[in-house]
Amino acid sequence: MPEKSPFPAPERARFIEDLLGYMTVQEKAGQLVLTPMSAEIDGMIGADEVRRGRVGGFFGPINAARTHQLQQIATEESRLGIPLFFAVDPAAVLPRRLPPPISMAASWDTEAIEAAERLTAADCVSRGYNWAFSPALATGDYLSDNGFDQTTGEAAWLAAEICAARIRGLQIPPNGKEQLVQMLAAFDYASGHLAGRRGQHGTREQERLRAILATVGKGQPASIAIASNTEDQRQRNQVAEKALTHLRRPGGYEGLLLADWVRLGIKAGQAANGTGFIGLSADRIVAAVRDGRISAGELDDVVRRIIGAKFDLGLFRSSFETMAPPPDDATRQGHPARDLARKSIVLLRNDGDLLPLGTASGDLLVVGSAARNIGQTTGSARDEAGSVIDGLTARGIAHKFVAGLALREGAAKIERMIPADRMAIGMAGEAARRSQTVVVVMDQGDEVTGNRLGEAQETLLESLHAANPRLVLVTLGARPCDPDVAGERLPCVVHAGRLGSESGRAIADILSGEHAPSGHLPYAVRTRAGDERLPFGHGLTYGKFTFSEMSLELGADRILVNARLKNVGDLSGTQIVQLYLRAPEGRNRSAGRALLRGFRRIELAPGRETAVGFELGREELGALNGEQRLWVDAGSYEIRLGLSAARFRAAEIFVPQGVADAMNSGGASLGRIPGIANS
Numbered sequence: 241m242p243e244k245s246p247f248p249a250p251e252r253a254r255f256i257e258d259l260l261g262y263m264t265v266q267e268k269a270g271q272l273v274l275t276p277m278s279a280e281i282d283g284m285i286g287a288d289e290v291r292r293g294r295v296g297g298f299f300g301p302i303n304a305a306r307t308h309q310l311q312q313i314a315t316e317e318s319r320l321g322i323p324l325f326f327a328v329d330p331a332a333v334l335p336r337r338l339p340p341p342i343s344m345a346a347s348w349d350t351e352a353i354e355a356a357e358r359l360t361a362a363d364c365v366s367r368g369y370n371w372a373f374s375p376a377l378a379t380g381d382y383l384s385d386n387g388f389d390q391t392t393g394e395a396a397w398l399a400a401e402i403c404a405a406r407i408r409g410l411q412i413p414p415n416g417k418e419q420l421v422q423m424l425a426a427f428d429y430a431s432g433h434l435a436g437r438r439g440q441h442g443t444r445e446q447e448r449l450r451a452i453l454a455t456v457g458k459g460q461p462a463s464i465a466i467a468s469n470t471e472d473q474r475q476r477n478q479v480a481e482k483a484l485t486h487l488r489r490p491g492g493y494e495g496l497l498l499a500d501w502v503r504l505g506i507k508a509g510q511a512a513n514g515t516g517f518i519g520l521s522a523d524r525i526v527a528a529v530r531d532g533r534i535s536a537g538e539l540d541d542v543v544r545r546i547i548g549a550k551f552d553l554g555l556f557r558s559s560f561e562t563m564a565p566p567p568d569d570a571t572r573q574g575h576p577a578r579d580l581a582r583k584s585i586v587l588l589r590n591d592g593d594l595l596p597l598g599t600a601s602g603d604l605l606v607v608g609s610a611a612r613n614i615g616q617t618t619g620s621a622r623d624e625a626g627s628v629i630d631g632l633t634a635r636g637i638a639h640k641f642v643a644g645l646a647l648r649e650g651a652a653k654i655e656r657m658i659p660a661d662r663m664a665i666g667m668a669g670e671a672a673r674r675s676q677t678v679v680v681v682m683d684q685g686d687e688v689t690g691n692r693l694g695e696a697q698e699t700l701l702e703s704l705h706a707a708n709p710r711l712v713l714v715t716l717g718a719r720p721c722d723p724d725v726a727g728e729r730l731p732c733v734v735h736a737g738r739l740g741s742e743s744g745r746a747i748a749d750i751l752s753g754e755h756a757p758s759g760h761l762p763y764a765v766r767t768r769a770g771d772e773r774l775p776f777g778h779g780l781t782y783g784k785f786t787f788s789e790m791s792l793e794l795g796a797d798r799i800l801v802n803a804r805l806k807n808v809g810d811l812s813g814t815q816i817v818q819l820y821l822r823a824p825e826g827r828n829r830s831a832g833r834a835l836l837r838g839f840r841r842i843e844l845a846p847g848r849e850t851a852v853g854f855e856l857g858r859e860e861l862g863a864l865n866g867e868q869r870l871w872v873d874a875g876s877y878e879i880r881l882g883l884s885a886a887r888f889r890a891a892e893i894f895v896p897q898g899v900a901d902a903m904n905s906g907g908a909s910l911g912r913i914p915g916i917a918n919s
Contacts, residue, residue: 255556256547260540262320264293268543269525271296272501274327274518286310293318294522296546297325297371301333307368322547323555327371327426334363336625336740337577339584341375341402342718343737345762346779347583348398348816348839350405355576357409361422369423370553373465375406376428377451394776394820394885395762396447397836400454403427407459420552426498427461429480443833445479449864452483456493462549463496465517486868496545504542507533581739581746586759587780588722591731594677594712596753596782596811597637602676604637607644607668607704610716611681614744626744628681628714635748640675644668644700654684655694665703672707679712679751680704686718686738692768693723701725714747720765722773735759756782758814758841760884775886777836783813783844790881792893797902799856799893803881805842806849814843815883819854821861824875834880837861852881858903861895874900 260268270293275286277300289295290313298310307326315321331340338344338356347353364372377399406425413422429452456464464487466480487493502516508528510521528534550556587595597604612629632639646660672678682697693701705711705725712732715721720735734757736747749755760779764772790803807813819838837860840852861877862870874897882888 252548252551255551256544259320259322259547260544263543265526265529265536265539266522267293267320267322268539269522269529270294271322271543271546272504272517272520272525273297273522274299274325274520276300276519277302287313290314290324291317293320293322295324296322297327299327299373299518301328302326302368304366304368323550323558325371325424325550326369327373327424328364328369329373330360330364330369331374333367333369334360336738337363337742338740339581340718340738340740341406342762343584343739344580345395345398345402345584346586346735346737346759347580348760348762349580349583349758349841350401352576352580352583353402353405354409356580357406358414359576361410364423370555371424371426371463372410373426373428374410375403375425377403377448377455394447394833394835396451397454398762398839400451400458403451403455404457404459407455407461411460411462420554421462424462424496424549424553425459426463426465426496427455427459428465429483443835446864447835448479449482449868452479453486453864453868454859456487461495462552463498464493465498482868494545494548496549500542504528504534504538509533575742577740578742578746578749581742582749582755582758584737584739584759585746585750585757586720586735586737586761586778587750587757588720588733588735588761588765588774588778589729589731590780590782592710594710594732595734595751596756597677597751598753600676601710603674604639605671605675605678606632606639606641606681607672607678607700608681609643609645609647610683611679611714612641613683625739625741628744628747631744631746631748632751634745635752635754637748637752639679640671642668642671644680644704645696654696657696657699661696661699665700668700669703669707672704675708677710677712678704678708679714681714681716682721683716684721693721698723698725701730705730712751714751716743720761720774722765753782753811756811756813758816758843760816760818764885775884777816777818777882777884778886779816779884781813781815782809782811783807783815783846784809785813785815785844785883787881787883787889790889790891792879792891794893794895794899797857797899797906799861799877799879799895801854801856801879801881803852803889804849805844805852807844807846810846812843812845814841816841817852818882818884818888819856819860820880820882820885820888821856822878822880823861823863824873824877834878834885836885854881861903870904872900872903 273295275295275298277298286295287310290310311323314324337359344353360372407427410423410425411421452466466483484499487497498517501520504525505516505520508521508524510524525534529536529539606629612627614625614627629641643664645654646658646664648654680701684693684697701723702725709731711730712734713730714734714736716736718738722729722733734750736743739746750757758781760777761774764776765774767773784807786806786808788804788806793800801819805815805817817840818836820834821837822834837856838854842850842852844850858870858872862872865871874895876892876894878890878892880888880890
């Protein structure tokens with residue numbers, strides 16, 4: 241939650257306790273009831289239950305006018321006038337204006353992500369929603385086996401920074417509105433298979449636990465849905481269970497902990513199907529309180545947090561008028577969705593400086609039906625966005641177009657050759673020979689592909705490359721593809737990914753040089769055999785950057801890292817300076833691996849240089865001990881500063897016991913949760 245409240249803490253506490261004192265057991269139990277909705281269900285369902293104080297909110301798609309009517313019933317016709325939650329997964333109801341998490345992670349830009357998520361919040365609030373079930377740290381976004389932390393846990397630091405930024409964007413109201421939050425965010429880490437077997441420890445578990453606690457500390461989410469699906473899942477997921485134990489400590493997390501809703505539902509005999517906290521039965525909870533399975537204090541503790549969250553949202557003071565969405569001038573250069581889309585594009589290779597396109601590019605040929613498909617840039621036919629062709633046209637870049645392969649109606653991914661492909665490939669090859677530069681746009685789907693394409697796409701690339709080696713490949717799939725053609729890597733590869741509604745303009749901005757690419761990989765690109773093809777953190781720009789004068793200095797309770805970064809190229813560019821740490825043996829279970837512990841985005845004009853500095857304290861050097869507290873061991877630490885996990889300068893520094901003790905007695909922490917930094 242935001243640190244500063246316009247309402248004194250005693251006033252807030254007094255309001256909550258006074259209201260709690262007036263409530264019956266039935267009304268308290270009703271506050272835990274989130275009635276599931278869908279687009280097919282009449283939005284006024286449950287109106288009588290609202291009047292009786294037996295519903296705390298609704299979950300799922302619902303018309304904005306209905307939310308207003310239901311809020312009026314709750315505040316004007318129920319006995320205590322307690323307003324309602326309207327919760328939703330934004331991805332299920334909003335058009336895909338922003339890149340999905342796996343793509344936005346490539347921006348490494350928390351300010352841009354925070355600004356873009358304010359668009360999500362504005363869209364939700366204009367539709368009457370006040371609780372967003374987002375973001376998730378697992379389930380395919382960041383730390384899952386299908387996300388970008390596949391092997392070592394090196395991305396956990398980045399994942400926590402991104403999730404915290406998304407939470408701030410959803411929650412913190414713009415322009416100093418009087419309520420503490422504009423809507424609630426629900427931070428989720430719910431996938432039980434990610435932590436490994438019971439009793440298994442190591443880097444991944446350590447880093448994921450750090451990521452959970454750091455996200456909560458830095459993002460201050462109003463609600464947390466950690467491992468709340470089933471009791472069995474919580475038992476299997478050691479990472480989530482450790483996080484829950486820590487968050488439940490006295491003086492710890494004060495927001496909505498949805499695992500507690502699940503726990504009360506299980507005690508009340510309600511099967512924890514689905515999420516475990518949606519559709520709880522007020523009657524079952526009341527019965528469990530009366531026969532002692534749930535204590536009155538347990539119920540009060542959960543309801544106290546619910547009332548506090550509604551107070552922080554300003555629901556007890558709102559007129560509940562439907563808000564109009566803010567004007568959306570997506571054509572302006574500074575639009576948050578477009579800004580984030582541009583920054584999420586990764587230039588994987590640019591041999592021969594084929595990009596940016598300029599006068600030397602000559603006649604331009606664009607190949608691939610994905611270049612003009614207005615749905616493929618978002619990954620969904622229902623969410624249309626400007627195509628790559630639209631973006632080039634808007635930018636005034638003259639070009640010709642050929643499909644390259646025969647059209648396949650309804651095919652999500654092109655794999656095998658079909659007879660009509662031979663003619664299409666031949667026509668594309670002839671057009672490529674008559675062009676100066678060829679840009680191929682391909683969508684290989686959302687599966688992890690490494691360096692392999694389908695047979696049809698590989699054949700097309702081989703033919704085009706043989707006809708014209710000035711070949712630029714732009715990939716639109718969720719994960720990058722870096723294919724070999726005739727046994728060689730392509731000279732120029734751009735991974736655009738899924739970029740949302742601003743895809744076409746953003747890609748054209750990068751190809752044309754209107755904006756320099758600045759995205760970096762939030763994962764390592766691997767072959768199907770598991771070999772690393774491109775390292776974690778890799779990404780090029782149109783400038784050429786070098787490091788010099790790296791130095792380490794030991795302070796009383798921190799390490800100071802300094803270096804100079806220079807753009808020695810002919811074009812401006814933005815680079816992401818990354819700091820990695822290899823810790824000594826000891827209680828630190830990440831010893832032996834160099835893990836990300838900080839990053840900076842730096843833009844430099846040609847010939848310019850700047851100082852780059854980092855301060856490393858307990859948050860960066862420490863490991864979580866058995867009590868989930870950061871602890872720094874004395875010993876030699878290797879510090880790596882560079883532009884990827886494989887391109888860096890390195891130096892070692894010894895941290896004496898006295899300095900380690902000073903770090904352990906104070907200094908940095910994983911955010912602002914009481915107890916995390918205390919020894």
